[in-house]
Amino acid sequence: MIIGVISAFIATIGFSIIFHVPKEELIFCGSIGALGWLVYLLCIDFGSSPIVANFIASLIVSQGSSSLAKIRKIPVTILLIPGIIPVVPGAATYQTMHSLLLGDYMEAASYASYTFQVAAVIAGAIALTTMLPRILGTVNK
Amino acid sequence: MNEFKSKQILHFAVKAGEIMLQSGAETYRVEDTISRILKSKDFNIAETFVVPTCIIVTIDNPNIEPITHLKRIKNRSTRLDKISLVNDLSRKYVDGLISTEEALLELDCINSTKSYSAPMIISATAVSAGFFTLMFGGRLIDFFPSLLIGFLLAVVNIWFTSRDVISYLIYFSSGFIIGASVICISWFAPSINIDSVVIGSIMPLVPGVAFTNSIRDMIGDEIISGLSRGVEALFIAVSIAAGVGIAMNIFSSIGGVSL
Incomplete structure (x- = not known):
């Protein structure tokens, strides 16, 4: 698990460099990515389903990056795009393709539906945290 | 405000939007930035429409003809550093800290910034x-x-x-x-x-x-x-x-x- 979180940290920083994140923010991008993956692994450890774990991890990533963006006075996109990467269903996409390749359509359909569920859950989490200040009425116009 | 001045402001707003959109900013952020820039200059009408490949902006005031600017966006890539820089610049501009000429010059600077090798x-x-x-x-x-x-x-x-x-x-x-x-x-x-x-x-x-x-x-x-x-x-x-x-x-x- 420690290896996983450290890897997530370094991998997210690498990903941020590909997308030209400014040097000063790299460390924050990495932390957000690692935090998301840590939360995901913890949720799985506590026996929650992968979908729920993804939802909670994306909530944390999304909320974390918007709070941090406010403090650092930068657009939230800069932290959110690299930070969300560890929870994006890359592995499931590959499994879908792999099962199709082997002609196992049942397996492929189940992986595909898993991919879409994870994508939908991430979308929901981002939407929720974006709207949270409005729901709670703490938005300052 | 004369027509030259208005055109210059519009030019700045659209150019800022263009750089953001080419760098991979969300559409609503681009629209928001352009609207903020134009609103800070008191135009009666300032309408913005942005899709990932195009920006359309119209401004109008009683003492000028309405001006519409359409910008087709090509060569999209991901440059998150530029989004951040344009964001800072537009904030400074809206707060009235820099003039339109200076802002335009700075945009050119931002557009040619080198990032990682x-x-x-x-x-x-x-x-x-x-x-x-x-x-x-x-x-x-x-x-x-x-x-x-x-x-x-x-x-x-x-x-x-x-x-x-x-x-x-x-x-x-x-x-x-x-x-x-x-x-x-x-x-x-x-x-x-x-x-x-x-x-x-x-x-x-x-x-x-x-x-x-x-x-x-x-x-x-x-x-x-x-x-x-x-x-x-x-x-x-x-x-x-x-x-x-x-x-x-x-x-x-x-x-x-x-x-």
Whole structure:
């Protein structure tokens, strides 16, 4: 698990460099990515389903990056795009393709539906945290 | 405010929007920035319409003719640093800290800022491919093949991009390279776990920008942009998967490795 979180940290920083994140923010991008993956692994450890774990991890990533963006006075996109990467269903996409390749359509359909569920859950989490200040009425116009 | 002045402000607003959109900003953020810039200058009417490939802005005041500016956006890439810089600049401008001339000059500066060098990007891709493999439960023996594939991937990506190849073909070829090299490596090192190497290597390619922006645009009530970016993300994913799949199929039948 420690290896996983450290890897997530370094991998997210690498990903941020590909997308030209400014040097000063790299460390924050990495932390957000690692935090998301840590939360995901913890949720799985506590026996929650992968979908729920993804939802909670994306909530944390999304909320974390918007709070941090406010403090650092930068657009939230800069932290959110690299930070969300560890929870994006890359592995499931590959499994879908792999099962199709082997002609196992049942397996492929189940992986595909898993991919879409994870994508939908991430979308929901981002939407929720974006709207949270409005729901709670703490938005300052 | 005379017509020259208005045109200059409009020019600045559209140019700022153009740079942001080309750098991969969400549509609603671009619209918001342009509107803020124009509102700070007291136009009676300032209407903005932005989709991922086009910006249209109209301004009007009693003492000038209405002016419309349409800007077609090409060459989209991901430069998150530029988004941040333009964001800072527009804030300063809206607060009245700099004049329009200065702001225009600064925009040119931002547009030509160099970011990370090609070797930096290549090593970043290699490292992130390697560590994504570890992150998804790969062993140390899977780390090095991913590192190598990540390196190859970045080199090919940069070479193709410099030749103006369409992005979906780049994604397809990148996928193909991943699939081909992983099978080739497994001929010499049969103990590697093909699944974790491939998963780690495709992670640097996943359409994170299109996907995240699609969601954020949908939330910002930009239905057209949200949909088109969502479809873009789907197309990218399918291109990569197709590339990996075809390559693995061809190369495993050559070498007789069972998938």
